[in-house]
Amino acid sequence: MNIVTCEATANIAVVKYWGKRDDKLILPTNSSLSFTMDEQLRTRTSVAFDSSFKEDEFWLNGKKMDLTDKETAERLQQIDVIRKKAGITTKAKIVSLNCFPTAAGFASSAAGLAALACAASKAAGLNLSPSELSILARLGSGSACRSVDGGFVEWKMGSKTDGSDSIAVQIAPASHWPELRNVIAVVDAGKKKVSSRAGMKQTIATSVLYPARLQYVPKLIEEMKKAVLAKDFAKFGELTMRESSNMHAVMLDTWPSITYLNDYSKEIMYAVQEFNASKGSIKAAYTFDAGPNAHVYTTADQVEEVVKLLSRIEGVTKTMVCKVGEGPKYLNQGHLIDSNGNAKEARFDEIKKEIIVK
Ligand code: PMV
Secondary structure (H helix, E strand, O other): OOEEEEEEEOEEEEEOOOOEEEOOOOEEOOOEEEEEEOHHHEEEEEEEEEOOOOOOEEEEOOEEOOOOOHHHHHHOOHHHHHHHHHOOOOEEEEEEEEOOOHHHOOOOHHHHHHHHHHHHHHHOOOOOOHHHHHHHHHOOOHHHHHHHOOOEEEEOOOOOOOOOOOOEEEEEOHHHOOOEEEEEEEOOOOOOOOOHHHHHHHHHHHOOOHHHHHHHHHHHHHHHHHHHHOOOHHHHHHHHHHHHHHHHHHHHOOOOOOOOOOHHHHHHHHHHHHHHHHHOOOOEEEEEOOOOOEEEEEEHHHHHHHHHHHHOOOOOOEEEEEEEOOOOEEEOOOOOEOOOOOEOOEEEEOOOOEEEEO
């Protein structure tokens, strides 16, 4: 049995994706930019296509998922696209394990859907480029398309109606800015009240500020690329914080209003602003996705102080320091499917940070 296993990691955007122009193909209303994270935020996925399988099966973190559930089926739509591309009709077994500490509240789908695109396409006999893989990953979750490559990645929004030019492209490899760090401050590990899918749809339909956001993003993309390529942290930091606030402003301007940030998130914002004021220039920069947890970008020489600063804030339950990651990796061992095609028992060991496969 041909079992392919891949690990991919989450990405954290500095120019955010918030809005679709096509809900089915997941085509965005603006381009976005992110850093792919290191393997602390990884998902391992094994895939096999085999004539002995009677039906598609998807196991996530040891649990068999219901493929008649609409959201799960939508997230896995790339499997049919892969089968069609490869000219096969065999059923698939997909076994996936989020290798994040369970209490961290970062069960981001990006790592999972990027790992799925890589493992499933290879298991089906396809040999695709990162941009081709990004089209597949995008079908499950928009932001996932940026995790098919490492380093600094742009998701180009494209203009074609079939989505063939809405692809992720690496702007700089991980080695470009090895000193860059993302200090994650967890303030809430719970599930969000409004899914990003529902939230962005509501924003497009109701926010009066949203058209202004769409006008400003193309210029921001160019400025952000310039700042990152020049490793100009002060500029990068200012653009990152202002962009995070811009996205959260249109969320708040949505009707009914959406608030993902909480009082602890605001404490973090003020603490970072004070930290920068005390340093006389921008040395740390926060960004928030559709949730209250903070991602504070900084550099290696500041990271100890930033961790201390964030750990002191009431409500911060955990901090984690990530580097920029290299992108997906194929593994020759540690498959999550055994040679008979069964899902193996596997779990993530939070203490040793290893995956235990039985
Ligand atoms: O891919 P989704 O549907 O989970 O969208 C999430 C988008 C943000 O995380 C809020 C921003 C981004 O670009 O990652």
